Amino acid sequence: MATRSQAAREAIRAVPGIPRDDDGPVFRAPWEAHAFAMALTLYERGLFSWNEWAAALAEEISRAQGAGDPDTGETYYLHWLATLERLVAIKGVTSTETLHRYRDAWDHAADRTPHGQSIVLQAEDFG
Template sequence: MMDAAAEIATTALPGIPRDDDGPVFREPWEAQAFAMALALHGRGLFTWKEWAQALAEEIKRAQANGDPDTGETYYRHWLATLEGLISAKGVASPATLHRYRDAWDHAADRTPHGSPIELKPEDFAA
């Protein structure tokens, strides 16, 4: 059974991949991106109407750039929308988001498959 916030999100945003039990995720990061959006909405960073509009714009941009819209990239659009709103709202600059994305890439490259990825100070050294 999904919690109330997830139920509200899936009702407000009907495009979310789901089954009878609620949202479905192919990989853990998709669930984490979903949870981050729920948490930021819960803190009042954006309304679901604002989120839905930003997500729709992100998907349209991706389709214009050749995304086949098969559903497999849905949460990539979700994450891009989350990053865009975080930046637009002044929570983190695009440069900060880029810095952390690069650090995560570096940390992932040095982490054996199946092990937890941990950021270390050296991951931020360019």
């Protein structure tokens, strides 16, 4: 089993577009680091190989470019997240419907949470 740092190095080799500096991946916002960590965890658990991930990410970026994404790098982790969602649905970890349900609940919780406080999902967020 690969360690977290080994998995990150493998990801950087297999997915050369990952924004990085000399120390490794860099993120513009905390959610980007969370999305990266979720992909690392699912890779470590054997859900996909980095080659499979890289192909799925390339497809997602291509699809976004075809829809007008200027590919300036600012949307990279949006594509990463979309790839993650698509792969977990394809692999049967969850359904697209469940992903949408939780995204909507998260949006509702974020709307009611004062700036600077942690967002906490509550039962009414799923209503």
